[in-house]
Amino acid sequence: MHIQDIFERERVTTSFEFFPPKTPEGWESLFQNIQQLEKLRPSFVSVTYGAGGTTREQTHKLVMRIKRETNLTPIPHLTCVCHGEQDIQDILERYAEGGIGNILALGGDPPRTMPDHDRATDAFQHAADLVSFVKRFNAAGAHPDRRGFGIGVAGFPEGHPATPNCLLEMDYLKAKIDAGADYICTQLFFENRDFYDFRDRCELAGIHVPIIAGIMPITNRKGMKRMAELAAGSRYPAPLLAALDRCGDDEEAARRVGIHWATQQCLDLLDNNVRGIHFYTLNKSDATRQIYQTLGLSDSRALQQA
Secondary structure (H helix, E strand, O other): OOHHHHHHHOOOEEEEEEOOOOOHHHHHHHHHHHHHHHOOOOOEEEEOOOHHHOOHHHHHHHHHHHHHHOOOOEEEEEEOOOOOHHHHHHHHHHHHHOOOOEEEEEOOOOOOOOOOOOHHHOOOOOHHHHHHHHHHHHHOOOOOOOOOOEEEEEEOOOOOOOOOOHHHHHHHHHHHHHHOOOEEEEEEOOOHHHHHHHHHHHHHOOOOOOEEEEEOOOOOHHHHHHHHHHOOOOOOOHHHHHHHHOOOOOHHHHHHHHHHHHHHHHHHHHHOOOOEEEEEOOOOOHHHHHHHHHHOOOOHHHHHHO
């Protein structure tokens, strides 16, 4: 389903993010979790794309398997780094032929094995350039849907780690919207005030597309530390850290704290007219399902009466 139809149908969207597993066991585990999460009837799910396209084929495989074997609407990520125009053209053609209706267009990072990669050699310097290319693909009529691909882009409530100038960062985001993006999905955050401030700044900048809030329940401290490294700039509020400290070495207690914190974030976001909530699942289902149960939701359609 095209993302414009989803937003027209649903006052509040819910969605999940997965990444391509590296092992056969990982694939089996992921699809067991997808089957559990499918019962919640999310608005859509997204599939990540490894740095520099390192998971290109695996991302495509996962997207198409979700489309074939479930009733979910998959949205593949696509990045600029290490790609030429023909690379992107080929990927878009395969997805169009496979009946995929939406793309999440991202800047991306070079693979860790290519620390000296020269971004100047990439065909797309910024995500806005990638959005423009997808729009040209749409205009050429290469997609079965006359509207072409629906396009999402990333937003950063805590600020983009590569753009410390917050005014310039907002200019870059506005450029992505002006290029033709349909919606914004934010990076994860743990303090809702950061999201509300970001949403207000978007409004002031003339950005009026739907903004979906990215939420990741903390399920263990090791994962929290890893996320702090991967999502440079992530801020963990002092009350959250204090609650985790009180857990000592009890990882199950820490997990309960993380799920409780994420649930309270979701309740507050719903009370403040969030347009959608996107769960970074880390390919697991338990935490997300627990949050749904606590919110009193059986599926995303229930949000329309919330």
